[in-house]
Amino acid sequence: xxxxxxxxxxxxxxxxxxxxxxxxxxxxxxxxxxxxxxxxxxxxxxxxxxxxxxxxxxxxxxxxxxxxxxxxxxxxxxxxxxxxxxxxxxxxxxxxxxxxxxxxxxxxxxxxxxxxxxxxxxxxxxxxxxxxxxxxxxxxxxxxxxxxxxxxxxxxxxxxxxxxxxxxxxxxxxxxxxxxxxxxxxxxxxxxxxxxxxxxxxxxxxxxxxxxxxxxxxxxxxxxxxxxxxxxxx
Numbered sequence: 001x002x003x004x005x006x007x008x009x010x011x012x013x014x015x016x017x018x019x020x021x022x023x024x025x026x027x028x029x030x031x032x033x034x035x036x037x038x039x040x041x042x043x044x045x046x047x048x049x050x051x052x053x054x055x056x057x058x059x060x061x062x063x064x065x066x067x068x069x070x071x072x073x074x075x076x077x078x079x080x081x082x083x084x085x086x087x088x089x090x091x092x093x094x095x096x097x098x099x100x101x102x103x104x105x106x107x108x109x110x111x112x113x114x115x116x117x118x119x120x121x122x123x124x125x126x127x128x129x130x131x132x133x134x135x136x137x138x139x140x141x142x143x144x145x146x147x148x149x150x151x152x153x154x155x156x157x158x159x160x161x162x163x164x165x166x167x168x169x170x171x172x173x174x175x176x177x178x179x180x181x182x183x184x185x186x187x188x189x190x191x192x193x194x195x196x197x198x199x200x201x202x203x204x205x206x207x208x209x210x211x212x213x214x215x216x217x218x219x220x221x222x223x224x225x226x227x228x229x230x231x232x233x234x
Contacts, residue, residue: 091160
């Protein structure tokens with residue numbers, strides 16, 4: 001066993017062919033450790049989303065590989081095995097919240113437990129605890145359209161964490177929020193990461209939010225910028 005939960009080695013990802021070829025990532029190597037909030041920053045088109053999609057098992061690299069802490073190579077697994085890793089180990093938080101409109105907040109959170117085939121008897125307590133953790137214990141019966149943007153993102157966080165993932169992937173989770181709400185969400189993510197020992201990777205282009213990072217990775221045109229892998233306080 002290694003001390004990282006996920007490691008990308010010399011990742012490259014190319015889209016298109018010929019004159020339309022785009023190099024979204026070029027020879028990227030990064031590690032994410034438990035209890036560490038890693039922020040990936042860079043301008044639009046720098047490769048942030050592509051990197052997070054590959055780390056979270058939503059995409060595969062053109063070359064290079066992704067290692068899990070137990071030695072398995074995520075990027076070389078069969079699709080069913082990748083789905084199992086995503087279900088058992090990874091929590092995803094999306095910029096667009098990704099909530100099902102016809103389901104209540106509690107039902108949206110429960111979806112993650114249904115996918116994991118958690119026994120019915122356990123679900124209600126775990127959903128309630130997850131909503132309490134994000135200060136939405138009294139909002140479980142409300143549907144997304146009855147909640148503010150910040151509350152919807154809190155539901156998304158609860159859904160990502162209810163199944164106790166080891167790895168948390170959040171792509172621009174504050175992109176649709178005002179600055180005060182965004183700061184609150186990032187504080188919550190930082191607190192939960194350290195409290196639960198999760199390996200969290202969060203992408204953002206907001207410099208204010210980077211103050212919450214334990215580690216910064218800066219991408220430019222698919223490359224990791226020189227000196228961009230140090231701790232945030234280095």
